[in-house]
Amino acid sequence: MSKQTEFLNTFAQAVSALALYPDGHKSREGAIDKVYGKMVDLAAEDDVPNFSFIGQDVVYSSIPIREMRGWDWAAKLSDAGIQRLEWNKRVSREETEGFLDELLDRLSLRPSDSRTARQEVERNIKYGEIGFKSGEKVEDGEVLTATLDFTLHEEAETVRWLHDELSSGRDLPIIEAESVVRALSVAMHGDQQMLLPLLSLKEFDQYTTTHCLNVSVLTMGLAEWLGLGAKDVRAFGVAGLMHDLGKVKIPTEVLNKKGKLDDNERAIMNAHPAEGARIILSTHDDLDLAAVVAYEHHIMIDGGGYPSLRYRRDCHQGSKLVHVCDVYDALRTNRPYRDAWPMEKVLGYMQEKAGTEFDKEVVEGFIHMMKVWEPRVAQVAEHEPLPS
Ligand SMILES: [Fe+2]
Ligand SMILES: [Fe+2]
Numbered sequence: 001m002s003k004q005t006e007f008l009n010t011f012a013q014a015v016s017a018l019a020l021y022p023d024g025h026k027s028r029e030g031a032i033d034k035v036y037g038k039m040v041d042l043a044a045e046d047d048v049p050n051f052s053f054i055g056q057d058v059v060y061s062s063i064p065i066r067e068m069r070g071w072d073w074a075a076k077l078s079d080a081g082i083q084r085l086e087w088n089k090r091v092s093r094e095e096t097e098g099f100l101d102e103l104l105d106r107l108s109l110r111p112s113d114s115r116t117a118r119q120e121v122e123r124n125i126k127y128g129e130i131g132f133k134s135g136e137k138v139e140d141g142e143v144l145t146a147t148l149d150f151t152l153h154e155e156a157e158t159v160r161w162l163h164d165e166l167s168s169g170r171d172l173p174i175i176e177a178e179s180v181v182r183a184l185s186v187a188m189h190g191d192q193q194m195l196l197p198l199l200s201l202k203e204f205d206q207y208t209t210t211h212c213l214n215v216s217v218l219t220m221g222l223a224e225w226l227g228l229g230a231k232d233v234r235a236f237g238v239a240g241l242m243h244d245l246g247k248v249k250i251p252t253e254v255l256n257k258k259g260k261l262d263d264n265e266r267a268i269m270n271a272h273p274a275e276g277a278r279i280i281l282s283t284h285d286d287l288d289l290a291a292v293v294a295y296e297h298h299i300m301i302d303g304g305g306y307p308s309l310r311y312r313r314d315c316h317q318g319s320k321l322v323h324v325c326d327v328y329d330a331l332r333t334n335r336p337y338r339d340a341w342p343m344e345k346v347l348g349y350m351q352e353k354a355g356t357e358f359d360k361e362v363v364e365g366f367i368h369m370m371k372v373w374e375p376r377v378a379q380v381a382e383h384e385p386l387p388s
Contacts, residue, residue, distance in 0.1 A: 003045070004060045005067060007038040012073045018104050036096040043089045050086035053077040054189065057182055062150055064182040066175060080106040082127045091124040099125045150187050152199055152213065153382045155180045159209045159241070166248045172283040181237040184217050187386055196221050196377045197386050201333050204256055208247055211329055216240035218325035218366075219318075225369040226321075226362070239293035239318050243326060246276030246294060258336040270306045273298055293318045297326055300357045320359040324350070324366045327358075343370065 001009075010031075017031035042049040052059040053075075058068040068074065077083070082103065087095075158180050162173055187197050196217055199210040219240035223233040247255060250272060254265045261269060276294035280287050296319035298305045303312050315323075331346045341349075347367050354360045370377070378387050 002065070002067075003038070003042055004051075004065055007035075007042055008051075008058065008065075008068060008071065008073070010034045010038050014100055015073075015103060015107070018100050032093065032097050032100060035100065036091075036093045039087055039091055039096060040089075043087060043091065048086050048088050050084065052084045052186060054083060054186055057186075059182065059186050062154065062183055062186065064179050064186075066179065076107060077103075082106065085125070085127045087125040095125050099127065103127075150386050151383055152184075152187070152197060152380065152386075155183055155213055156199065156206075156209050156382050159212055163208060163245075163248050166245060166279060172242075172245070172279060174284050174287065177241055178238060180213070181216055181220075181234060181241055184213065185220060185234065185237065188217060188220065194221065194224070194373060194376050195386065196373060198329075198377060198379050200379050200381050202381060204334075204336055205252070207256075207333065207335070208244060211333065212241050212244060214329040215243060215322060215325045218328060219321050221373070222321050222325060222362070222366050222369060225373075226365050235289050236293075236318050236321055238287070239290040240322050240325060242276065242280060242287075242290045243294050243297045243322050244272060244276065245279050246272030246274065248279075249275050256336055260337075270298075274307055289316070289318055292316045293322050295319075297322045299323070301359050302356045304357070317362075320362045324358050324363050328366070328370075343374070347371075 014031035014035045017027050021028035039049070046061065050061055053073075058065045058071055058074050077085075080103065158176050162176055162180075165171070165173055184197075188195050198214045198217060201207055201210045216237045217240075220233050220237040223236045228236070250268055254261065254268055257265065273295050277291040280291040280294055293316065295307070296315040299307070299309065299315050299319065300323075301315075301320070303309065328346055328350065331341045331349065332343065334340045347370060350358060350363050351367055354363045380386060
């Protein structure tokens with residue numbers, strides 16, 4: 001078990017102990033000692049250990065802790081307004097006790113008249129809504145708002161590695177792919193308003209990496225905009241991240257060709273949806289949504305596009321969302337054969353194609369979302385911190 005998991009388990013046990021035993025009881029004091037000990041341990045490794053609790057997920061320093069997914073305390077803490085918790089090396093036992101007491105009050109685990117009156121202001125433990133900036137002075141009772149200091153570098157590195165694994169014929173690393181999506185989701189909800197962090201392309205050969213991350217972010221944004229539940233949003237995010245996996249099989253000279261593709265090259269290119277679906281299904285049979293989306297993301301609503309379907313049928317909702325986000329990101333990016341289009345032009349084009357290339361409701365939702373959230377679209381380079 002990792003130190004982070006040990007801390008969380010100890011912490012949950014302590015909250016229960018504090019709810020049961022009065023001040024001074026040895027079980028209560030022992031539980032506080034244990035939490036304090038684990039906090040000191042983590043602070044010996046990291047300057048500012050920090051956890052985020054988002055829905056069902058627990059994230060430590062921007063990396064989701066997979067084994068704690070679904071931990072019921074994550075949702076309880078998040079509902080109690082504690083979406084982020086951090087401390088530093090100077091944390092004291094007294095502050096730890098103060099924090100646990102305050103938490104108990106917020107969770108209403110004891111009647112309000114028995115609340116302990118606390119004079120101290122916790123300075124070395126900070127907690128609140130996601131995400132206040134570390135290093136800021138926290139005033140007593142202040143509502144904490146700001147943004148996690150976060151770049152997309154690690155996510156881009158993971159996607160590059162994931163594509164390399166596949167190119168070398170190894171299995172699709174699903175845990176890492178899901179971690180990337182979770183981290184993107186954290187970045188998108190780093191402030192009280194939605195943020196759409198989109199990577200700018202610096203080098204042509206990085207297109208697939210930036211494109212997959214951007215499509216994942218846009219798809220999750222659109223899914224949320226259209227009112228889908230958190231589970232679907234995340235599953236669509238995974239599908240968005242994986243939609244072009246089949247491109248790992250395409251030779252780079254075809255993928256990055258400047259001129260028009262010849263028939264043979266076009267056939268290779270157009271095989272990437274089926275290839276992607278095959279890669280996904282061959283390693284993970286529980287990823288059928290991602291496989292379907294990989295297969296369908298170039299199929300138009302009027303039956304055009306590729307691969308061509310023998311019998312006309314409706315594509316999966318996830319494919320319709322990814323298709324829209326895919327085209328948007330592609331047109332907004334400089335490619336070897338054309339410059340990026342301005343946002344207005346892309347949205348105009350998409351509106352024109354509503355009902356023929358794109359599902360009308362989905363594309364109109366997307367256009368509306370981009371207009372409303374335009375100020376929240378953050379175009380960033382890989383090492384650039386996301387704005388607050
Ligand atoms: Fe594609
Ligand atoms: Fe794509």
